[in-house]
Amino acid sequence: MRQIAVLPYRTTDAGHVEVMLITSRDTRRWVLPKGNRIKGLKSHEAASHEAYEEAGLVGIACPYAIGTYQYRKNRKDGTSRPAIVDIFPFSVTSQLDSWPEQGERELRWFTTNEAAAAVDEAELKDILSTFQPPVWTPGLAERLVTATRRHTAERFTIVRWFQALLPKQGSFFEQFEAHAALNVAAADALGKLLQGGADMPVHSQEIFDRENDADDIIRDVLTDVRKTLITPFDRTAITSLIGSMDDAIDQMNQTAKAVMLYELKEFEPQMRDMAGIIVEAARITADAMPLLRDLGRNAARLHSLTERIVKLEGHADEIHDAGLKALFKAKGDKAPMAFIIGREIYSHLEKITDRFEDVANEIQGLVLDHA
Structure with a gap:
């Protein structure tokens, strides 16, 4: 049998990343919120429904x-049958005060390593142990900008008088990671924005602020590239990577501006699905950045991450085309202006996923050149 599940994750106010597990009703084992497919719902929609019913979770599903992963599902008659479970990343935005199965299960937030140790299935252990949602806290960009300007002689291992003659090495890896974290924060805000609601102006402002923070970082990167004698990669590769990351957050900014300009309040399901893909692509990008510090050792993992981003972009193209077709049928003749505005939002969302594919291609190029 085929089932669906979500992998719920969040970042706490203290900056700690956690994933939620729940206990099964029969065996009391730690599992993900999961269930059977639901007629009329897409797989990730059905998984999101299970998250609501079993744990009261609301969020953005990729x-x-x-x-x-596979396991054997026990039946009431004492027999069991094999089951395959598809897992959808689920960025939790809130937990409700009440839900249908409240009190029937234990719910707990774990670190990824603790969650991997708590579950029984080997394949699920692997997924949890390698799942690394990024951490972002307010003020990160400001601290990073300060750090990139604080170059000291200790970065070099030769005599002090010659240290003063050498250009500064910069902090490129830290800058990559900080920019990626800003992309995550903006993507999360975009996902919340496209859910509608009274807090839309707050989510839009979050995107605007994070885009401004990202501009500070890319300016420092471009300055360091010019001043640094020894860079970890080719200068063009550095500027291309940070440039493609900045293009992604710029497109998120443009999307938020269009939403606020046209005073949109409701969004098509396909738009929300594309936002879910953007959230996941941003998470994967942030997961990849620390691995650039050792390309040789991390080549296989980087290949796996970039391959997923490319596949996500292809999936986003399919959703874009289906959504645009449905929008034309619904609005093309009856409300042409609504169709034009909707088409613009779809175009912005598609460009965001394209930019993340550019990031993946840049990373893959670094792997090929240096691993």
């Missing part, structure tokens, strides 16, 4: 599964 419509493209992160992986699968």
